[in-house]
Every structure is written in C-alpha cells, then in structure tokens.
Amino acid sequence: MVGWGDFRTAVTCTVAAVVGALFWGLRAAAGGAWEKEKKEEKEEKQRSRELLVRVLRLYKPDAVLLLGAFSFLLLSVLCGMFIPFYTGKVIDSLRTGQHEQEFLSAILFISLYSLGSSLGAGCRGGLFLCVIASFTRRVKLRLFGSLANQEIGFFEAVKTGQLTTCLSDDTTLMSRTVALNINVLLRTLILTLGMVVLMLSLSWRLTLMVLLEAPITGVIQQLYQSRHQRLSEELRDSVARANAAANEAVSGAWLVRSFHAERGEARRYGDLLMDTHRLKTSRDTVRALYLLARRFSGVSLQVAVLLCSRQVVQRGHMTTGSLLTFLIYQGEMGDNIRTLISIVGNLLTSVGAAKKVFEYLDRKPQCTMGTLAPDQLSGHVTFDHVTFSYPCQPEKQVLQDFSLDLRPGKVTALVGPSGGGKTTCASLLQTLYQPQRGQILLDGQTLCSYQHHYLHKKVTVVSQEPEILSGSIRDNIAYGLPDCSLDDIQEAARKANAHNFISQLKKGYDTEVGERGGQLSKSEKQRVAIARALVRHPRVLILDEVTSSLDTDSEIKVQQALSSGPAPTLLVIAHSLRTVQNADHIVVIGQGRVQEQGSHQQLMAARGSYYNLWEKHQSSSVAAAGHHGDC
Numbered sequence: 001m002v003g004w005g006d007f008r009t010a011v012t013c014t015v016a017a018v019v020g021a022l023f024w025g026l027r028a029a030a031g032g033a034w035e036k037e038k039k040e041e042k043e044e045k046q047r048s049r050e051l052l053v054r055v056l057r058l059y060k061p062d063a064v065l066l067l068g069a070f071s072f073l074l075l076s077v078l079c080g081m082f083i084p085f086y087t088g089k090v091i092d093s094l095r096t097g098q099h100e101q102e103f104l105s106a107i108l109f110i111s112l113y114s115l116g117s118s119l120g121a122g123c124r125g126g127l128f129l130c131v132i133a134s135f136t137r138r139v140k141l142r143l144f145g146s147l148a149n150q151e152i153g154f155f156e157a158v159k160t161g162q163l164t165t166c167l168s169d170d171t172t173l174m175s176r177t178v179a180l181n182i183n184v185l186l187r188t189l190i191l192t193l194g195m196v197v198l199m200l201s202l203s204w205r206l207t208l209m210v211l212l213e214a215p216i217t218g219v220i221q222q223l224y225q226s227r228h229q230r231l232s233e234e235l236r237d238s239v240a241r242a243n244a245a246a247n248e249a250v251s252g253a254w255l256v257r258s259f260h261a262e263r264g265e266a267r268r269y270g271d272l273l274m275d276t277h278r279l280k281t282s283r284d285t286v287r288a289l290y291l292l293a294r295r296f297s298g299v300s301l302q303v304a305v306l307l308c309s310r311q312v313v314q315r316g317h318m319t320t321g322s323l324l325t326f327l328i329y330q331g332e333m334g335d336n337i338r339t340l341i342s343i344v345g346n347l348l349t350s351v352g353a354a355k356k357v358f359e360y361l362d363r364k365p366q367c368t369m370g371t372l373a374p375d376q377l378s379g380h381v382t383f384d385h386v387t388f389s390y391p392c393q394p395e396k397q398v399l400q401d402f403s404l405d406l407r408p409g410k411v412t413a414l415v416g417p418s419g420g421g422k423t424t425c426a427s428l429l430q431t432l433y434q435p436q437r438g439q440i441l442l443d444g445q446t447l448c449s450y451q452h453h454y455l456h457k458k459v460t461v462v463s464q465e466p467e468i469l470s471g472s473i474r475d476n477i478a479y480g481l482p483d484c485s486l487d488d489i490q491e492a493a494r495k496a497n498a499h500n501f502i503s504q505l506k507k508g509y510d511t512e513v514g515e516r517g518g519q520l521s522k523s524e525k526q527r528v529a530i531a532r533a534l535v536r537h538p539r540v541l542i543l544d545e546v547t548s549s550l551d552t553d554s555e556i557k558v559q560q561a562l563s564s565g566p567a568p569t570l571l572v573i574a575h576s577l578r579t580v581q582n583a584d585h586i587v588v589i590g591q592g593r594v595q596e597q598g599s600h601q602q603l604m605a606a607r608g609s610y611y612n613l614w615e616k617h618q619s620s621s622v623a624a625a626g627h628h629g630d631c
C-alpha cells in the first residue's frame with residue numbers, strides 16, 4: 001500500500017523534476033536566439049579542449065610525480081568518505097545507549113580514516129606543488145627559447161609588456177590552474193561516485209532528490225561560464241596594456257622628463273588602469289550573481305530534502321544516525337555537483353592563458369637557419385635585387401630592387417642622405433629581417449642556409465647605438481662566446497683602442513658597466529662594441545656610423561687594426577665623407593636604390609650625387625670651422 005509519506009516524497013520528486021525540466025526547456029527555447037553565439041561558443045570550446053590536451057601532454061615528464069600525487073589523492077578521498085558513515089553509527093549507538101563495542105569501534109575507524117585522509121591530503125598537496133613548479137619552469141624556458149628565436153619584426157609588432165606578462169603570469173596561471181583543476185576534478189569525481197553509492201544504500205528516494213541539483217546547477221553554470229571567460233580574457237589583455245604603458249614610461253624616464261610629459265604619461269596610465277578596473281568590476285559582478293543563484297538553488301533543495309526526510313525516518317526506512325550521515329553527505333554532495341559542473345568550465349577557462357603561451361610557442365620565426373658552417377669563408381656578400389619593407393610599415397618600401405656587391409677583404413663605404421636605407425642594409429645582413437623579394441648571399445649561399453651561431457660569428461656589426469648590457473666589460477666583449485679567453489678579449493680591446501681606458505679602471509676588465517652601459521661614455525661604449533665584434537674574428541664587419549662617436553686618435557687606431565692581419569670584408573656606413581674617401585668602393589644609396597658607385601676619384605669625376613654630397617660636406621665643414629674661429 002502506498003502511504004501518505006511515499007506520496008509526498010513522490011510529489012516532491014516530481015515537482016523538482018518538473019523544475020529541472022523547465023530550466024532545460026527554457027534554455028532550449030532561448031537557444032534559437034543564441035544560435036550564432038552558441039556556434040561560436042562551441043568552436044571556442046573545441047579549441048579550448050584541444051589546448052587542454054596539449055597542456056596535459058606537457059605534463060608527461062612529471063608522470064611519476066603525478067602518479068604518486070594521484071595515489072595519495074585516492075587514499076585521502078576514500079578515507080574521508082567513510083568518516084560521515086561512522087559518525088552516523090556513533091550517533092545511533094549513543095541514541096540507543098547499547099552496543100558499547102560498536103561505539104568504540106566506530107570511534108577507532110573514524111580516527112584511522114581521519115589519519116589516512118589527512119596523510120593522503122598532505123602528500124597529495126606537496127606532490128602537486130612539486131609538479132606545478134617543475135611544469136612552470138619547463139614552460140617558461142621553452143617559451144623564452146621560442147621568443148629569443150623570433151625575428152626583430154616580431155618584437156616591433158608585439159609590445160614588450162605583453163611578452164613579459166605572458167612569460168611571467170600566463171605560464172604560471174596556465175600551470176597552476178590546470179593542475180589544480182585536474183586535482184579538484186579527480187578528487188570530486190571519486191568522492192561523488194563513492195557518495196552516490198553510499199547514499200543510495202541509505203535512501204534511494206532522498207538520493208534521487210539530491211541528484212536533481214545537477215541539471216539546475218548545469219544551467220546556471222552555462223549562463224555564467226561564457227561571460228566570465230570573455231571578461232577574464234579582456235581583463236588579461238587590459239592588464240598587459242597597462243603594464244606595457246608603465247614599462248615604456250619607466251624605461252624612457254629620461255625622455256618623459258626632458259619633454260615634460262609626466263602628466264600625459266600619468267593620464268595615459270590612469271586611463272588604462274580605469275579600463276582594467278571597469279573590466280574587473282564587471283567580472284566580479286557576474287561572479288557575485290552566479291554565486292547568489294548557486295547558493296539559492298542549493299539551499300532550496302536542502303530544505304526540500306529536510307521536509308521529505310521526516311517522512312522517511314518516521315516510516316522506519318532510516319535511523320536517525322543514518323539520516324545524519326545522509327545529511328552530511330548531502331551537504332558535501334551539493335558542493336561536489338557544483339564543483340564538478342564548474343570545474344569542466346574552469347578547466348577550459350584556465351587554458352585561456354595557455355592560448356597566448358602556445359601562440360608564441362608555436363610561432364615559427366620568419367627565417368629558420370640552416371646547417372652550413374664551412375671552415376673557409378671568403379666573405380663575399382651579394383645583395384641580389386633586394387626589395388624590403390619593415391613589417392610594421394609594409395606599404396613603405398625601404399629598399400627597392402637593391403643590388404650590391406661587397407668584395408672579400410675590401411672596404412665598401414655606403415653613403416647617402418639620412419633615411420636612405422643604409423642601416424637597413426646592415427640589419428638585413430644580420431638576418432634581423434627578411435627581404436620580401438630578392439636574396440642576400442654570403443659566398444654564394446643565402447644567409448639563412450648558414451648555421452645561426454656560425455653566421456653571427458662571421459658577420460658582425462658595430463651599430464650607431466651599441467647595445468651594452470649590464471655586467472662587466474669582460475662579459476660584454478665576450479658576449480655569446482662562453483669559451484673566450486682573457487687574452488683574446490684583451491687583444492680585441494687593444495685593436496679597438498679600448499685597452500688603455502679599461503686598464504685604468506680600478507677593476508679593469510671586471511668593471512661593472514651599469515644598466516645599458518650607463519657608466520661608460522659614448523666613445524667608450526663604442527670601443528667596447530668594436531672589441532666585441534673583433535674578438536669574433538669576423539669575415540664580414542659592418543661599422544654603422546661608428547666613427548661619429550670616436551675621436552680621431554681612436555678612429556686611426558681602429559682603422560690600422562682592421563688593416564693588419566687577414567682583413568675582413570668591411571662595410572662602412574658613414575655620414576662623414578672624410579672617413580670614406582679611402583674606401584676601395586663607394587656606394588651612394590638614396591630612397592632605397594643604388595644611385596651611384598665607384599671609387600672616390602671616379603665618383604668625383606662623374607659629378608653626380610656623390611659629388612653633390614661632397615660639396616655640401618665641404619661647405620658645412622668650412623662653415624663649422626668659421627663658426628669655431630668666430631667663437
């Protein structure tokens with residue numbers, strides 16, 4: 001016979017089922033309007049799933065540690081699951097006041113399971129942290145390797161702040177959240193399955209009611225997840241933009257100060273911070289609403305179960321102790337269902353940070369270097385009909401059908417008006433950029449077919465603004481050559497006329513030069529940079545406006561040093577025509593094209609653009625001399 005209690009339970013279950021179905025129905029009805037959004041969401045989810053699989057594959061080297069962590073996880077979950085079960089037994093034996101033996105054994109089991117659960121949880125946590133640390137280090141290193149290999153155009157297109165945020169924050173976020181989410185997912189899954197079995201054994205009616213929470217939570221979660229993910233991504237980009245602005249202002253502090261741009265910079269940074277704040281507030285509001293809806297549904301179901309449980313106990317289907325056990329499980333079950341549903345979404349969200357990391361990890365540099373490393377290299381360079389635009393300004397052709405021959409062991413001077421493309425030639429020779437058309441050959445082979453390390457030892461450049469790194473002078477000269485001896489360093493420094501000033505420093509070659517070589521004068525920096533180039537014994541040496549910051553004495557000494565020993569192919573880029581008239585070959589470049597070439601005498605006789613440049617140079621020198629005389 002069906003009693004009143006059974007009837008009430010059945011009615012409550014049906015009502016709850018209808019509510020659940022209604023939620024699904026509403027979602028399906030609204031689905032029509034969201035068709036497009038849903039399709040995009042689906043594709044996004046598919047991409048996130050693929051990313052997740054890639055992240056998981058990266059954990060392979062930590063498989064042993066992970067196995068240990070999962071074993072402890074299993075131990076802690078299984079032990080923890082039985083504690084409420086024995087708590088119910090304790091209550092029952094207290095209530096009846098009999099079976100002391102049962103009471104004591106229940107207490108003993110609770111103690112043992114608590115010990116096992118705590119031990120398992122501690123070891124699991126420790127091992128997971130080790131895995132996360134090792135994973136993060138590995139990913140950071142791989143990402144750094146990939147970034148370091150990118151061509152210069154990439155660094156011009158992407159802001160430094162974005163790259164450093166990706167390297168420091170995104171890698172950490174990706175490893176932490178994925179590992180923690182998987183940890184929680186497995187723990188909750190095992191716990192939920194175990195609890196369902198135990199709860200069914202206590203009361204299948206109440207268990208069915210508790211399980212109705214799943215579809216309701218599912219709907220709430222669905223609504224929340226996509227919005228939260230979108231806002232989180234926007235927030236991450238906004239933080240990166242603010243970081244980039246701060247970086248730029250701090251690294252260019254002298255520029256900000258000398259142009260009195262402090263207020264403008266502060267305003268720009270303030271606007272970006274405001275944007276970040278707005279996105280953060282929206283994201284937190286969405287989260288607060290979600291938590292509210294989740295809590296409300298959970299509490300409603302709890303009340304419904306309590307109402308029905310009275311009937312179940314009164315009818316003798318359960319003891320009070322079992323009911324207590326059930327209610328403890330129910331409390332945890334609600335959390336577990338919510339966690340299980342949210343964790344799948346969280347896992348997909350957490351790989352959002354991995355998106356950028358993989359984007360940079362997968363990026364292939366425009367020029368992948370080859371394997372050529374011949375013992376003999378004559379240093380014959382050919383620009384063969386090269387056309388080039390900078391990646392950030394593709395519409396502006398800086399070099400147009402540009403051809404040039406640098407003959408082995410000879411000095412070629414590249415002269416021409418400012419912005420004509422001289423430094424661009426030097427950058428292309430270092431493979432910092434790739435020409436869009438034509439090719440650059442070294443001894444008949446394209447630059448990219450040489451081994452990376454070999455090419456940059458054989459083709460070196462001393463640029464207008466030499467990059468000096470913080471560290472000692474010795475580190476700077478031997479940069480990139482870990483086996484370079486002090487003798488070689490000193491020999492190169494002598495040739496660059498740098499040995500004297502270095503020897504006079506208190507710590508000599510071990511003197512720290514400060515950030516970006518701030519403790520050295522411009523000429524000293526230039527001479528250290530020349531020594532850095534010469535220590536490599538290059539076959540092709542490019543001096544880009546080097547003489548402008550050298551005094552005459554240094555200039556003569558450097559020229560003498562370069563002409564002694566096996567002379568490299570020398571490309572001298574110069575504004576001052578005085579320094580180039582002795583060159584074997586002079587090339588005049590203007591608007592990205594070769595305008596004239598020949599020896600000084602030939603070009604002067606031709607009375608073309610070189611002659612005009614020379615005339616201008618002469619008259620400005622005379623004017624400068626007159627001005628000094630007046631003074």
Ligand SMILES: Nc1ncnc2c1ncn2[C@@H]1O[C@H](COP(=O)(O)OP(=O)(O)OP(=O)(O)O)[C@@H](O)[C@H]1O
Pocket residue numbers: 156390392393398416417418419420421422423424425
């Ligand atoms: N990184 C870059 N991105 C975009 N355009 C650039 C970049 N570097 C140079 N340019 C542009 O390319 C053109 C050629 O510049 P390049 O520095 O090669 O000239 P240059 O002859 O060496 O000038 P200067 O004698 O003043 O050093 C110029 O119009 C310049 O604005």
